[in-house]
Amino acid sequence: MKAAVAPGSLPSVPWGRTRHLAVPVALAAGLGAPADAVAVPVGVDLARPDGDALRLVGDRGDSAAYTVAPAGDVNGDGVGDLVLGAPYADYNRRRDSGSVYVVYGRRPFDGVDLHFLETRGGGFRIDGIAAGERFGTAVAGGRDLDGDGFGDIVVGAPNATFLGRREAGVAYVVYGGPRNGAVDLANAPLDAYDVIGGRSPQDHTGRSAALTADATGDAVPDVLLGAPDADSRVPGATTANTRTGSAYLVTGQRARRGVPVDLAAAPGDVRQLDGSVTSERVGASVADAGDVNGDGTGDLLLGAPTADRNDRVDSGSAYVVFGRDERSVLSLSLLTPSLGYRVDGASTGARLGQAVAGLGDMNGDRRADAILGSPGAAVGTRRSAGRATVVYGQTARLRLDARALGTAGFSILGAAAGDAAGAAVAGAGDANADGLADVVVGAYDADNNCRGGSGSAYVVYGKFGRAPVYLSRLQPARGYRVDGARPGDRLGWSVGNATGFAGPGPVVIAGSYSVNAPRPFAGAAYALRRGVRKTASRRYATRLPLRVLRRPGGRARDYEGFLSIPVEATAGPIRDVYAAVYTFGGRRIGSTSVPRLAGRRQLDLRLRERLRGGGYTVVVSGQPDPARYCGRKSRELVLRFR
Incomplete structure (x- = not known):
């Protein structure tokens, strides 16, 4: 997998030191008119x-x-x-x-x-x-x-x-x-x-x-x-x-x-x-x-x-x-x-x-x-x-x-x-x-x-x-x-x-x-x-009904070998959640899994190496609650750090 971001867009973070990283917002897929929805002309x-x-x-x-x-x-x-x-x-x-x-x-x-x-x-x-x-x-x-x-x-x-x-x-x-x-x-x-x-x-x-x-x-x-x-x-x-x-x-x-x-x-x-x-x-x-x-x-x-x-x-x-x-x-x-x-x-x-x-x-x-x-x-x-x-x-x-x-x-x-x-x-x-x-x-x-x-x-x-x-x-x-x-x-x-x-x-x-x-x-x-x-x-909606929190603490952080992302499930519980972080070249350097995610929670991805300068992508996948969210497939949320 390759992230669609430019190399060198993520500031260098010393290993084991705290550094706040801004995460793009508006990647939520709610039940109304989600921000990540796409409009496609329907002929019939x-x-x-x-x-x-x-x-x-x-x-x-x-x-x-x-x-x-x-x-x-x-x-x-x-x-x-x-x-x-x-x-x-x-x-x-x-x-x-x-x-x-x-x-x-x-x-x-x-x-x-x-x-x-x-x-x-x-x-x-x-x-x-x-x-x-x-x-x-x-x-x-x-x-x-x-x-x-x-x-x-x-x-x-x-x-x-x-x-x-x-x-x-x-x-x-x-x-x-x-x-x-x-x-x-x-x-x-x-x-x-x-x-x-x-x-x-x-x-x-x-x-x-x-x-x-x-x-x-x-x-x-x-x-x-x-x-x-x-x-x-x-x-x-x-x-x-x-x-x-x-x-x-x-x-x-x-x-x-x-x-x-x-x-x-x-x-x-x-x-x-x-x-x-x-x-x-x-x-x-x-x-x-x-x-x-x-x-x-x-x-x-x-x-x-x-x-x-x-x-x-x-x-x-x-x-x-x-x-x-x-x-x-x-x-x-x-x-x-x-x-x-x-x-x-x-x-x-x-x-x-x-x-x-x-x-x-x-x-x-x-x-x-x-x-x-x-x-x-x-x-x-x-x-x-x-x-x-x-x-x-x-x-x-x-x-x-x-x-x-x-x-x-x-x-x-x-x-x-x-x-x-x-x-x-x-x-x-x-x-x-x-x-x-x-x-x-x-x-x-x-x-x-x-x-x-x-x-x-x-x-x-x-x-x-x-x-x-x-x-x-x-x-x-x-x-x-x-x-x-x-x-x-x-x-x-x-x-x-x-x-x-x-x-x-x-x-x-x-x-x-x-x-x-x-x-x-x-x-x-x-x-x-x-x-x-x-x-x-x-x-x-084409993405997972999950959003990154903007309030204090709503930033991704690299701390003692973890990349932590506070999120909120916006359309009921999400099953089989899996999150992974990839380098610009598509190499996976960290991941975590959660059997069930409901409400607000912090995803802590254990890193195998320290974050260096360059773009990173986090992909979160999971199965939304079918009773509250249309569609039956596992869906994804993509976060890009610039």
Whole structure:
């Protein structure tokens, strides 16, 4: 941790001598309008939605909107459709067989109860074949694979058994066309869908899926699948490596309709991309990157969120692999600048690559850009606030470090500790009509509006340059925030863009897989039309409800090896209080812990060395009384000595 103060700003104190140090005041977070509150523009509060927010709610136990994606025009009516994954649905008496809902584009823009989807002509449901396969864990659409003019979709069932290979995983290609009523794949005609089966037991093929516009130069869309628990088997990779993960680009779907694909048979129309580091889990996320390097062929994005890079455990990585007309096996350890490049997470536990997405051109340089989610990243002292890294299209580098992107991109930084911003990311189209691509970032664990775990999604507008975007102080010119309706909804678990779903222009989709109303664990998705409503900014506390006393004795003091700070809990008792003092360079030199702090008290931090000239930072963390203080996470107070 590094304190944001200038060196030499703290006067020298002889060891064992008393010296009073002034502490900045106004770091209290009370219950009214706390001094440390931040004002963030709210485009939509889903507890009070307006006519531009459409709700699509699932059936009992579905966890609908666990995944969301544009479906293209599945029924041929000229309006874009939407596909929602519900991997825990139990239709046909098959527990956790899973389902997906295809929802037809809405004109007018009215709500949908997925329980009545087919009977009201709003779309149809597709049910998984076997119990426990979790059909709908991944969904992708927006392309016409077989050339019949209807949008097709790909659905992942990562726990499915294929040819006796337990949990090898399966991806189903379901072809579009007019339909009436639910489709049970266990009884569907064989020409209604195709199967792509995993290579080995427990590969979990289909954990992620995408459709690419053209990654081989043949002007035909391709299928991209992730198998994050596959073991490497590529020459040049260590065969003992486990859970390195793999991704598969399956081409030629138009000519092969009706013929299943067995990835273990090394078919000639599959490009295989294998991880090479134990447990990096390549393929945990995949996406169509667009044309990143400007060669006219689409490129690929692969996430590996548990990779250990640069001595940072679980920092994560993402790979940009350039498209080419090639059907071969490639170990990503052999990546060269002509084949692609790698982006590494900024810190231990960041999990960069948990989510990845192509954006289009966000900075106006005519190359496709990418966004990479790091939900575990810390932002300053805010642990797991999360971040999303935007990487501009390029060809010049083999490796990038999200900690020091330079001119290669910029970061979007989470607002509060534990928000997990970046757990889901997607392009948002051009939401503000300025000609630049925008992004949507999910923060499913945010606690805004005193609703613990309600979640939020942020739409961030495209921009030039490398300056970071702070979600804690997002301004209307830079984007807006969407807040979940109820505690525990987890809005932002999934996000997407369904352009054309409500007529011309982009529609942002945000999923809340744990919505419990009107049915337990039904899940819901919200479709939001372009434009920001004129909703007043809301204020919410982001720091610990603790203040430093100003009265006599209200100064920090170094005395006989202790740094003493008199404080007062302003919103009821605080549990599990921990305070630590850090040097300007981020080295901890003293600490203390208190099981429970109520009212006024002095925090005595035992020092391991004497205070010297320079800036010091004290970080106090703890859990406020949930009965009196909104939010459920441990919060922090930061004191800087100048």
